[in-house]
Amino acid sequence: MRILLIEDEVKTADYMRQGLTESGYVVDVSNNGVNGCHLALTYNYDAIILDINLPEMEGWDVLKKIREHKEAGIIIVSARGRLEEKVRGLDLGADDYIVKPFQFPELLARIKTLIRRTDSSPLSPDVLVVDDLQLDQGRHRAVRAGKRIDLTAKEFTLLHFLMRHAGEVLTRTQIVSTVWDINFDCDTNVVEVAIRRLRAKIDDPFDRKLIHTLRGVGYVLESRE
Amino acid sequence: MRPKRLSTRLGIAVGLMGVIVVLLIIAFTYFEIGRQLDIRARGSLSEKLNQIEHGLLESYSAKSEVILTPHILNDYVIGHDYLALIVRDAEHPGAPILSVGNEAALKVFSDIAKYTSGYEEYFPPTGYAILGMNKMIRLADGNDIVVTLLLERESDAALLKSYIKSTFLSLPLILILVGGCGWWLVRHGLSPLYKFSAIAARISAHDLDHRIDFTTFPEELKNSAHAINFMLERLDRDIQKLLQFSDDLAHELRSPLNNILGKVQVTLSRARTPEIYKQALESCAEELDRISQVISQMLFIVSANSPTLSSTLASVNLREEVVKVVDLFLDEAQEKNISLEVVGDAHTKADSLMMQRAIYNLLSNAIRHSSSRSIISLELSENKDYAIIAVRNSGEGIAAEHMTRIFDRFYRVPSSRSRQLVGTGLGLSIVRAIMDLHEGMVTVASIPGESTVFTLFFPKDI
Numbered sequence: 001m002r003i004l005l006i007e008d009e010v011k012t013a014d015y016m017r018q019g020l021t022e023s024g025y026v027v028d029v030s031n032n033g034v035n036g037c038h039l040a041l042t043y044n045y046d047a048i049i050l051d052i053n054l055p056e057m058e059g060w061d062v063l064k065k066i067r068e069h070k071e072a073g074i075i076i077v078s079a080r081g082r083l084e085e086k087v088r089g090l091d092l093g094a095d096d097y098i099v100k101p102f103q104f105p106e107l108l109a110r111i112k113t114l115i116r117r118t119d120s121s122p123l124s125p126d127v128l129v130v131d132d133l134q135l136d137q138g139r140h141r142a143v144r145a146g147k148r149i150d151l152t153a154k155e156f157t158l159l160h161f162l163m164r165h166a167g168e169v170l171t172r173t174q175i176v177s178t179v180w181d182i183n184f185d186c187d188t189n190v191v192e193v194a195i196r197r198l199r200a201k202i203d204d205p206f207d208r209k210l211i212h213t214l215r216g217v218g219y220v221l222e223s224r225e
Numbered sequence: 226m227r228p229k230r231l232s233t234r235l236g237i238a239v240g241l242m243g244v245i246v247v248l249l250i251i252a253f254t255y256f257e258i259g260r261q262l263d264i265r266a267r268g269s270l271s272e273k274l275n276q277i278e279h280g281l282l283e284s285y286s287a288k289s290e291v292i293l294t295p296h297i298l299n300d301y302v303i304g305h306d307y308l309a310l311i312v313r314d315a316e317h318p319g320a321p322i323l324s325v326g327n328e329a330a331l332k333v334f335s336d337i338a339k340y341t342s343g344y345e346e347y348f349p350p351t352g353y354a355i356l357g358m359n360k361m362i363r364l365a366d367g368n369d370i371v372v373t374l375l376l377e378r379e380s381d382a383a384l385l386k387s388y389i390k391s392t393f394l395s396l397p398l399i400l401i402l403v404g405g406c407g408w409w410l411v412r413h414g415l416s417p418l419y420k421f422s423a424i425a426a427r428i429s430a431h432d433l434d435h436r437i438d439f440t441t442f443p444e445e446l447k448n449s450a451h452a453i454n455f456m457l458e459r460l461d462r463d464i465q466k467l468l469q470f471s472d473d474l475a476h477e478l479r480s481p482l483n484n485i486l487g488k489v490q491v492t493l494s495r496a497r498t499p500e501i502y503k504q505a506l507e508s509c510a511e512e513l514d515r516i517s518q519v520i521s522q523m524l525f526i527v528s529a530n531s532p533t534l535s536s537t538l539a540s541v542n543l544r545e546e547v548v549k550v551v552d553l554f555l556d557e558a559q560e561k562n563i564s565l566e567v568v569g570d571a572h573t574k575a576d577s578l579m580m581q582r583a584i585y586n587l588l589s590n591a592i593r594h595s596s597s598r599s600i601i602s603l604e605l606s607e608n609k610d611y612a613i614i615a616v617r618n619s620g621e622g623i624a625a626e627h628m629t630r631i632f633d634r635f636y637r638v639p640s641s642r643s644r645q646l647v648g649t650g651l652g653l654s655i656v657r658a659i660m661d662l663h664e665g666m667v668t669v670a671s672i673p674g675e676s677t678v679f680t681l682f683f684p685k686d687i
Contacts, residue, residue, distance in 0.1 A: 186582075
């Protein structure tokens with residue numbers, strides 16, 4: 001998967017390139033609009049991440065020009081968060097609009113969604129498996145190491161979300177949005193409490209822990225040796 | 226081209242109006258005087274003619290006597306040089322027996338050779354109007370004679386003429402006088418306006434203290450002056466708020482930034498184990514998360530204050546929204562042994578995301594400040610104007626001195642200053658901003674040591 005990052009601020013470009021590369025993407029970085037536009041039109045990218053405040057050529061113009069010739073998914077990343085600007089971005093053909101400061105895992109998730117949208121990947125299987133933990137969506141039950149685990153509806157939704165994105169870091173905002181359908185930033189510790197309760201059921205009785213906390217970032221479910 | 230100054234413009238207009246009025250008055254009096262002069266001329270003519278008739282009958286008994294001794298008749302017109310007298314034989318009207326008096330009048334006589342009984346008025350091409358009257362008189366000898374008395378109206382014409390002349394001469398004077406007075410009055414009346422501009426010239430964002438002193442103003446301008454003073458008052462207050470706001474913001478961001486900087490510098494000051502670096506980064510991430518939350522919440526409050534925000538209103542079932550938010554807190558409440566109950570039902574139009582946010586902030590506060598083993602109730606109701614959500618909890622309550630300030634940005638009740646407990650200090654400001662945006666309101670009532678209830682009023686006709 002190849003991603004073009006058009007961002008003039010060196011530090012931002014730097015950490016984004018690192019983060020994206022470590023997540024398995026091939027990343028080209030351009031630090032101005034003209035060059036970025038040229039790259040976007042020359043090569044085929046799966047996704048383009050575009051800043052709006054750019055030297056030489058404004059992000060809006062870059063966006064227009066790319067859209068005239070290419071179908072690649074475009075995510076705008078901008079410090080301008082006003083509604084009119086978001087609408088303008090989407091009207092000009094961007095697929096997504098993220099306001100700085102953003103949580104990096106959220107950007108990853110959105111890139112993934114974008115590539116899946118343009119790509120159409122298979123639906124998630126009925127039974128999710130991570131290590132010795134199985135989640136059967138059809139029968140609505142979880143089994144670890146052959147032991148049946150009783151989950152509440154919320155716990156099931158949470159576990160399902162974590163397992164579907166096994167290995168990915170999920171932020172609290174993402175979890176609250178998906179599991180509780182609350183779509184504004186809130187400083188809730190509902191996720192901590194819910195994760196604690198879920199751990200008590202699926203991790204505490206076992207030696208190998210599957211749910212890991214990344215302080216300051218979020219949570220990830222994966223089997224670590 | 227219109228003159229630029231209002232006073233000049235109004236002065237000229239008033240002057241012209243004065244002239245028009247004066248002209249109308251002149252025209253009216255001119256015709257009225259003419260009419261009165263006419264009536265008087267006819268009256269005197271007919272009176273004179275009666276005198277002549279009387280004298281004629283007394284002095285003469287036959288036509289021949291008239292021819293022989295005309296001096297008796299002459300006496301009637303001598304000394305009145307505007308009169309002319311003509312006596313004719315009724316059978317030979319073409320040849321007058323006698324004609325004396327005013328020559329101009331006699332000149333037009335040929336035109337009135339015929340006999341008429343009433344008044345006749347003649348306008349010769351030159352000279353003045355001539356008023357004439359005939360009378361047929363039967364003498365004692367049985368002969369009819371026609372007596373014609375003519376009156377040259379020179380003096381009447383002269384009177385009217387001098388009247389017109391003098392009034393027209395006075396017109397420019399009237400124009401100047403009335404116009405000047407108008408100009409002065411307008412200028413004087415508008416002089417308070419100069420105070421407005423004087424104040425406006427002194428006002429700037431840094432200096433909003435000036436007010437218009439309108440004690441001497443006329444009533445109409447008093448209102449405007451009052452409105453402008455009121456506007457300045459509000460601007461002043463809002464700018465003070467903005468200053469306070471940026472002060473607060475800088476202050477609020479300073480301490481987490483300081484924490485980050487300090488932590489990073491201390492960590493970097495010597496070589497450490499990866500575990501320590503990791504911890505430092507984690508701590509930084511947490512502080513930064515806090516900063517970005519403060520910023521996004523501040524932006525939310527600011528954008529909610531600006532009326533340009535196109536808020537997305539839709540029909541909302543309040544109970545659904547409340548239950549959704551309550552869901553978030555179920556576990557936490559259970560751990561604190563607090564039970565949450567939702568009673569009642571209500572519907573209105575609102576932005577559901579914002580409504581959730583408001584409920585969230587209130588409920589989050591309620592849980593934070595509830596004593597354990599208590600009940601937090603969310604009561605929904607509606608009356609004809611409002612859909613109402615009341616969040617009631619028992620706990621420490623809010624002391625009266627904090628009541629008015631709890632909705633201020635970053636205001637935290639001092640006793641609970643530990644940041645862990647109170648979040649960003651923006652929760653209630655956000656609630657109020659959301660309610661302002663909905664043109665609704667939020668109220669609070671509290672009995673210290675017992676309970677607190679926050680109530681949201683969402684208007685129904687938004």
